[in-house]
Amino acid sequence: MKIGFIGAGSMGSMLIGAFIRTGAMQPDNIMVSSRTPSKLAELAEQYPGLQIAASNKQAAIGADYLFLCIKPLDFRRVLDEISHALTPGQIVISITSPVKISSLEEMLPCKVAKIIPSVVNAVGSGASLFMWGARLTKDDQAALWELFSCISRPIEILEEEVRVASDLSSCGPAFLAYMLEQFIEAATMSTGMERETATALACEMMLGTARLMLELPCSPSELQAKVSVPGGITAAALEVLRKTTRGAFLQVLYTTHEKFAEDLDRVDSSLFPRERT
Numbered sequence: 001m002k003i004g005f006i007g008a009g010s011m012g013s014m015l016i017g018a019f020i021r022t023g024a025m026q027p028d029n030i031m032v033s034s035r036t037p038s039k040l041a042e043l044a045e046q047y048p049g050l051q052i053a054a055s056n057k058q059a060a061i062g063a064d065y066l067f068l069c070i071k072p073l074d075f076r077r078v079l080d081e082i083s084h085a086l087t088p089g090q091i092v093i094s095i096t097s098p099v100k101i102s103s104l105e106e107m108l109p110c111k112v113a114k115i116i117p118s119v120v121n122a123v124g125s126g127a128s129l130f131m132w133g134a135r136l137t138k139d140d141q142a143a144l145w146e147l148f149s150c151i152s153r154p155i156e157i158l159e160e161e162v163r164v165a166s167d168l169s170s171c172g173p174a175f176l177a178y179m180l181e182q183f184i185e186a187a188t189m190s191t192g193m194e195r196e197t198a199t200a201l202a203c204e205m206m207l208g209t210a211r212l213m214l215e216l217p218c219s220p221s222e223l224q225a226k227v228s229v230p231g232g233i234t235a236a237a238l239e240v241l242r243k244t245t246r247g248a249f250l251q252v253l254y255t256t257h258e259k260f261a262e263d264l265d266r267v268d269s270s271l272f273p274r275e276r277t
């Protein structure tokens with residue numbers, strides 16, 4: 001088994017670490033290439049046995065799975081480097097939402113899957129969003145599903161809904177971290193509570209909230225009702241929160257979708273500069 005990774009940035013390193021820690025991959029089976037050699041050296045030091053490729057092409061040659069953990073506008077260059085080295089039986093996994101599966105299938109001779117991870121997969125939590133390319137067999141799909149089950153909860157989505165799904169699953173940790181930051185800041189500033197204590201309380205609360213909603217299960221409104229004693233403190237504070245944040249997430253989604261539409265155009269022009277411009 002050979003597993004190639006191109007791109008050892010935030011997500012490439014996260015996936016490698018998560019797969020190794022759960023035993024889903026052995027370092028000896030992994031070969032990584034990236035632009036900045038120091039990041040590769042760090043990974044090799046962290047995971048003895050992990051192989052550093054001299055080029056993207058070397059990472060691609062013979063890989064059963066080849067993960068492309070690069071940003072949208074880096075695809076053209078990387079695909080040019082690796083496309084002739086790939087063969088029909090290999091599986092390329094792209095983790096990048098605005099690069100369409102059909103574009104990858106047009107440019108590569110192999111099978112393609114689009115799987116969007118989330119930073120929280122680092123702790124075996126969160127979802128991974130699955131979109132299948134047309135050339136994958138049922139066995140390929142089952143094997144990829146099993147692999148990602150080791151680090152996440154795989155969820156199949158339509159490629160057309162990748163933006164909103166990624167907003168919830170992959171951008172979501174940043175959005176919620178921002179809100180927790182506000183909450184913690186308010187707690188420490190208004191009462192003098194230690195930041196460490198406030199952070200621990202907020203994090204435990206967030207973990208428990210998500211678990212309760214999934215495991216009871218209960219809806220967000222049901223959970224609000226459970227905590228809000230009629231005429232009590234939570235109900236009063238929720239009113240303030242509703243007034244001050246109403247419509248915020250609509251604005252958030254509007255922003256991500258607008259940026260995504262621009263990215264789709266930019267990626268398309270970079271992948272097919274002559275044909276489609």
Ligand SMILES: NC(=O)C1=CN([C@@H]2O[C@H](COP(=O)(O)OP(=O)(O)OC[C@H]3O[C@@H](n4cnc5c(N)ncnc54)[C@H](OP(=O)(O)O)[C@@H]3O)[C@@H](O)[C@H]2O)C=CC1
Pocket residue numbers: 006007008009010011012033034035036039056069070071072074077078095096097116117118119170
């Ligand atoms: N961050 C997140 O939470 C999530 C990100 N994604 C998607 O994953 C993709 C990667 O994101 P992320 O890891 O955060 O980005 P990073 O910038 O952290 O990582 C990208 C990596 O690709 C490397 N790279 C760039 N060009 C080349 C090249 N020509 N050959 C080889 N390596 C190259 C970069 O090298 P260098 O170190 O020199 O810059 C960098 O290490 C993006 O498309 C993003 O949308 C998806 C889900 C969640």
Ligand SMILES: O=C(O)[C@@H]1CCC=N1
Pocket residue numbers: 166170171
């Ligand atoms: O910020 C970004 O563009 C990426 C996409 C999903 C999470 N991070």
